[in-house]
Amino acid sequence: MKKIILFLCFLLLMQSFGFSVVITFEDLARFVYVTNQYQAQGVIFSYSGNYGQTGSVSVPDFGVYPFGGDAPMALCYGGPGDKLTFRFVTPGGTNGITDYVNFRIGDGDSASETFRVSFFDINANLLHYEDHTTYSGAVDGGVDVIYSQAGIHKVEILGLPGQSGGSMDDLVFNPVQAVPEASSLMCVLLTILYLFWIKK
Numbered sequence: 001m002k003k004i005i006l007f008l009c010f011l012l013l014m015q016s017f018g019f020s021v022v023i024t025f026e027d028l029a030r031f032v033y034v035t036n037q038y039q040a041q042g043v044i045f046s047y048s049g050n051y052g053q054t055g056s057v058s059v060p061d062f063g064v065y066p067f068g069g070d071a072p073m074a075l076c077y078g079g080p081g082d083k084l085t086f087r088f089v090t091p092g093g094t095n096g097i098t099d100y101v102n103f104r105i106g107d108g109d110s111a112s113e114t115f116r117v118s119f120f121d122i123n124a125n126l127l128h129y130e131d132h133t134t135y136s137g138a139v140d141g142g143v144d145v146i147y148s149q150a151g152i153h154k155v156e157i158l159g160l161p162g163q164s165g166g167s168m169d170d171l172v173f174n175p176v177q178a179v180p181e182a183s184s185l186m187c188v189l190l191t192i193l194y195l196f197w198i199k200k
């Protein structure tokens with residue numbers, strides 16, 4: 001019994017000492033649709049609207065110019081009403097959560113970009129949102145979005161009126177934790193009860 005408890009404590013410790021994940025899109029070519037290429041690291045992407053592809057800010061593709069990310073490659077999104085979404089998952093693709101998300105977003109051209117960034121929990125409840133308008137200039141047209149909160153499952157970037165399309169880059173998040181299903185929790189509980197029972 002003591003050995004089992006020690007092993008479970010070891011697993012919990014290993015999980016808590018995980019390192020943050022960093023995604024710069026530099027490992028992908030231009031014009032690649034980004035979907036589940038980073039599932040093993042804990043995130044998958046989806047879109048409604050235009051783009052959803054990698055673009056080079058140094059060419060520039062999609063009219064996207066440097067905005068302060070790790071150049072040249074970035075993930076480009078479209079105009080008003082277009083939505084770029086990413087969700088945190090386990091390597092096996094089941095639902096996951098994180099407690100810290102940080103990324104660079106915007107555009108470096110002369111047009112302004114207005115967009116809303118929303119964070120949701122596993123039950124699709126809105127945790128937080130923030131609106132931004134970025135311009136070209138001193139900050140290269142981009143802004144850093146940083147949000148810390150337990151239970152972040154999904155992040156949505158929605159183009160607002162005035163948006164002409166932009167990019168995101170340098171996505172950083174804390175290691176993703178699996179969301180245990182009710183049946184798994186019950187299984188763990190029954191196992192613990194059984195172990196106590198055979199100990200007696």
Ligand SMILES: [Ca+2]
Pocket residue numbers: 024025026069070071072073074169170
């Ligand atoms: Ca990049």
